[in-house]
Amino acid sequence: MGQNEQLKAVFPSEADIPEPFRLTQPVQQRQYLADGELKRWEGPCQEVISLVQVQKGGTLQPVILGCYPVLNEKEALEALEAAVRAYDNGCGLWPTMPVEGRIRHMELFVRKMLEKREEVVRLLMWEIGKTLPDSEKEFDRTVEYIRDTIEALKELDRTSSRFTIEQGILAQIRRAPLGVVLCMGPYNYPLNETFTTLIPALIMGNTVVFKPPKLGVLLHYPLLEAFREAFPPGVVNTVYGSGQKVVGPIMRSGKINVLAFIGSSTVADTLKQQHPKPHRLRSVLGLEAKNAAIVLPDADIEHTVEEILAGSLSYNGQRCTALKMLFVHNRIIDTFMKQFAAKVNSLKLGMPWEPGVKITPLPEANKIGYLQELIQDAVAHGASVVNPGGGENAGSIVRPAILYPVKDTMRVYAEEQFGPVVPIAGYDDIHEPIRYVIESNYGQQVSIFGTAPDLMASLIDPLVNQVCRVNINSQCQRGPDSFPFTGRKDSAEGTLSVTDALRVFSIRTLVAAKTTPANKQLITEIVRGDKSKFLSTDFLL
Ligand SMILES: NC(=O)C1=CN([C@@H]2O[C@H](COP(=O)(O)OP(=O)(O)OC[C@H]3O[C@@H](n4cnc5c(N)ncnc54)[C@H](OP(=O)(O)O)[C@@H]3O)[C@@H](O)[C@H]2O)C=CC1
Numbered sequence: 264m265g266q267n268e269q270l271k272a273v274f275p276s277e278a279d280i281p282e283p284f285r286l287t288q289p290v291q292q293r294q295y296l297a298d299g300e301l302k303r304w305e306g307p308c309q310e311v312i313s314l315v316q317v318q319k320g321g322t323l324q325p326v327i328l329g330c331y332p333v334l335n336e337k338e339a340l341e342a343l344e345a346a347v348r349a350y351d352n353g354c355g356l357w358p359t360m361p362v363e364g365r366i367r368h369m370e371l372f373v374r375k376m377l378e379k380r381e382e383v384v385r386l387l388m389w390e391i392g393k394t395l396p397d398s399e400k401e402f403d404r405t406v407e408y409i410r411d412t413i414e415a416l417k418e419l420d421r422t423s424s425r426f427t428i429e430q431g432i433l434a435q436i437r438r439a440p441l442g443v444v445l446c447m448g449p450y451n452y453p454l455n456e457t458f459t460t461l462i463p464a465l466i467m468g469n470t471v472v473f474k475p476p477k478l479g480v481l482l483h484y485p486l487l488e489a490f491r492e493a494f495p496p497g498v499v500n501t502v503y504g505s506g507q508k509v510v511g512p513i514m515r516s517g518k519i520n521v522l523a524f525i526g527s528s529t530v531a532d533t534l535k536q537q538h539p540k541p542h543r544l545r546s547v548l549g550l551e552a553k554n555a556a557i558v559l560p561d562a563d564i565e566h567t568v569e570e571i572l573a574g575s576l577s578y579n580g581q582r583c584t585a586l587k588m589l590f591v592h593n594r595i596i597d598t599f600m601k602q603f604a605a606k607v608n609s610l611k612l613g614m615p616w617e618p619g620v621k622i623t624p625l626p627e628a629n630k631i632g633y634l635q636e637l638i639q640d641a642v643a644h645g646a647s648v649v650n651p652g653g654g655e656n657a658g659s660i661v662r663p664a665i666l667y668p669v670k671d672t673m674r675v676y677a678e679e680q681f682g683p684v685v686p687i688a689g690y691d692d693i694h695e696p697i698r699y700v701i702e703s704n705y706g707q708q709v710s711i712f713g714t715a716p717d718l719m720a721s722l723i724d725p726l727v728n729q730v731c732r733v734n735i736n737s738q739c740q741r742g743p744d745s746f747p748f749t750g751r752k753d754s755a756e757g758t759l760s761v762t763d764a765l766r767v768f769s770i771r772t773l774v775a776a777k778t779t780p781a782n783k784q785l786i787t788e789i790v791r792g793d794k795s796k797f798l799s800t801d802f803l804l
């Protein structure tokens with residue numbers, strides 16, 4: 264069998280798909296959530312085509328998963344207005360609701376969300392080709408993130424809402440919401456990376472409009488009812504359709520107080536510029552990265568190969584944290600390359616639900632075309648594809664490619680490939696990879712592999728001042744989610760983590776009163792009458 268036939272053979276016929284993973288019927292989504300209602304949509308819908316293809320009569324055929332509403336500017340602005348009303352007129356409802364109340368709503372949401380686990384996991388596999396273990400992990404990690412957020416909020420509330428008297432002024436310092444937040448996430452973690460901003464934004468008392476990515480859109484549908492039941496009207500609203508048509512008007516309205524966006528740096532710039540006062544907009548952005556691995560001459564090669572394999576190719580290299588450029592010392596490059604290529608060649612290609620599969624179908628023809636352009640450009644400038652068949656595809660499946668020796672004249676040296684292409688450069692002088700990190704447009708993370716304490720120590724400080732996380736003898740990654748996650752330059756704006764996110768979606772405000780006898784009397788009555796959040800009697804003691 265030729266390479267292409269071998270690749271084609273990884274796709275199943277419909278009959279080969281095991282029962283629990285079959286899609287019984289397409290998901291015909293004709294609803295969206297706005298103002299507390301699941302509104303019926305009679306207008307045009309966009310078909311969703313799976314990344315998984317099936318064999319029929321010797322050819323690969325697309326699988327239609329369902330469709331979602333393509334809203335217009337009118338519906339998008341109505342959803343926005345619902346969020347604005349829920350914030351501005353929300354007295355006693357959401358933004359002014361005590362923390363314990365908001366937590367109860369969030370706990371109800373988690374219970375309802377858990378009922379949809381199986382459905383969401385199945386859609387993750389079909390919509391974005393994520394393996395079963397990784398799809399389950401994405402769902403479970405998201406639930407855990409919500410629970411951790413609830414605990415972190417309890418702690419923040421205990422420590423940050425306090426009374427103080429200074430210079431004859433009694434003040435209560437509070438953490439207050441910011442307003443209306445627009446949340447958008449990328450296709451590689453469509454659930455988790457949307458919820459890492461949506462959940463903290465909500466629980467801090469903001470109201471939200473969110474647009475799921477077009478790849479990974481249907482898996483949000485089973486959760487709409489949970490949002491509707493768990494939160495007051497207008498607190499959570501969804502929009503669907505082309506970014507330009509529905510997100511553009513929302514940004515241009517100037518009514519968004521926070522842009523919470525995880526995705527590519529160029530789209531983030533476009534969205535910010537659409538806001539009438541971009542410099543006043545708070546932005547929480549998780550963007551592109553080109554994380555490098557630096558392998559020192561004394562590295563433990565076996566361990567390094569394992570870490571770099573997972574770091575560069577898990578979920579087909581489609582992670583912002585993936586290792587996207589490797590620098591290996593010339594003294595060990597032959598040994599490293601032999602072991603690494605053998606591991607890459609042994610990765611199992613197949614369908615997301617198959618046990619042991621690591622490489623799964625990729626999105627869209629233009630993604631595969633882009634990867635092949637990068638490979639051709641590198642080859643034209645003197646690199647080789649080290650592993651035979653690397654970069655070849657059949658339909659949506661691509662065999663990973665290792666490129667070597669990669670030079671600064673090649674596009675793949677600086678561009679974020681976000682796919683199964685691993686560029687490798689050899690080096691003699693440690694200043695070469697360090698210069699790469701310094702000169703990169705991105706600044707998320709770096710991994711260093713080695714065993715000599717002095718050398719490692721001398722690298723850590725300069726590197727951590729260029730990126731935001733230096734990983735020692737391990738791949739780059741986001742988790743644990745309690746760790747701060749951010750980047751410099753074009754890689755991020757604002758910091759996320761369970762607790763950082765609570766801070767980023769809130770502001771410290773004051774209620775202040777002169778401590779005159781009349782004011783003391785007034786405040787005592789306010790407190791007794793339980794008429795505001797100005798509740799503690801500490802100041803009276
Ligand atoms: N730093 C981080 O935390 C992370 C960063 N990323 C980065 O995300 C990228 C991959 O994700 P990808 O989904 O391709 O990113 P995109 O920037 O293409 O899409 C992200 C979101 O923006 C929307 N969008 C795209 N174009 C427009 C537009 N013109 N107007 C309005 N909205 C638009 C998308 O919607 P639609 O799908 O409908 O087009 C999607 O919801 C990589 O660069 C990766 O590094 C990924 C994960 C984490």
Ligand SMILES: O=C(O)[C@H](O)COP(=O)(O)O
Pocket residue numbers: 451452456581582583584585739740741742
């Ligand atoms: O969306 C991404 O790519 C992530 O931020 C990477 O997360 P991970 O390191 O946990 O896979």
